[in-house]
Amino acid sequence: KQEVTQIPAALSVPEGENLVLNCSFTDSAIYNLQWFRQDPGKGLTSLLLIQSSQREQTSGRLNASLDKSSGRSTLYIAASQPGDSATYLCAVRPSAYNTDKLIFGTGTRLQVFP
Amino acid sequence: DAGVIQSPRHEVTEMGQEVTLRCKPISGHNSLFWYRQTMMRGLELLIYFNNNVPIDDSGMPEDRFSAKMPNASFSTLKIQPSEPRDSAVYFCASSLDRGNYGYTFGSGTRLTVV
Numbered sequence: 001k002q003e004v005t006q007i008p009a010a011l012s013v014p015e016g017e018n019l020v021l022n023c024s025f026t027d028s029a030i031y032n033l034q035w036f037r038q039d040p041g042k043g044l045t046s047l048l049l050i051q052s053s054q055r056e057q058t059s060g061r062l063n064a065s066l067d068k069s070s071g072r073s074t075l076y077i078a079a080s081q082p083g084d085s086a087t088y089l090c091a092v093r094p095s096a097y098n099t100d101k102l103i104f105g106t107g108t109r110l111q112v113f114p
Numbered sequence: 115d116a117g118v119i120q121s122p123r124h125e126v127t128e129m130g131q132e133v134t135l136r137c138k139p140i141s142g143h144n145s146l147f148w149y150r151q152t153m154m155r156g157l158e159l160l161i162y163f164n165n166n167v168p169i170d171d172s173g174m175p176e177d178r179f180s181a182k183m184p185n186a187s188f189s190t191l192k193i194q195p196s197e198p199r200d201s202a203v204y205f206c207a208s209s210l211d212r213g214n215y216g217y218t219f220g221s222g223t224r225l226t227v228v
Binding site: 031046049107 | 145147157162169170205207209212213215216217218219220221222224
């Protein structure tokens, strides 16, 4: 059974810091991994999608890496800003289990203060 | 594209009433997913469709829940009768080619059953 864990559960940092959010999954048989952002009371916004054959993806100040063999992904946020405050979720699409559903982690709640 | 569109955004209903949630996926996407989010359990998949056909409904809590996808541009999730424990945020998501290009989520419907 695929399980996804995110560490830390919560993080509070001053503006300007570089951050690393961690995501681990128990089964390396995945098609892809996707990072989402969720603002309070809002929906999920896709940030980055990494296919199983890729090592990393970048978008602006965000960089996500994937090490499928060790079951890990990291989301790196450079020069954090108060507007980055949100909950960050990672989700994997398993290639085993004959399913198309995403398996979500429990999220990291990030607060960036001025 | 307007993204995945869900309605209503908020629904407050009395216990025992029927509730219908609606979703319009992104045009051209052929997979549609219904998720439920609660503080206690996080994001849980309820059911998903490929090409309008239900594929996996193992996450549907009980017979009070039903979902339909009569055509490629519309899906409903119905709860009858509703109970207070059904209170949650319900998300609809769609994808192309079974999620190979990632998933797009709607803004969600916040359901409160009193």
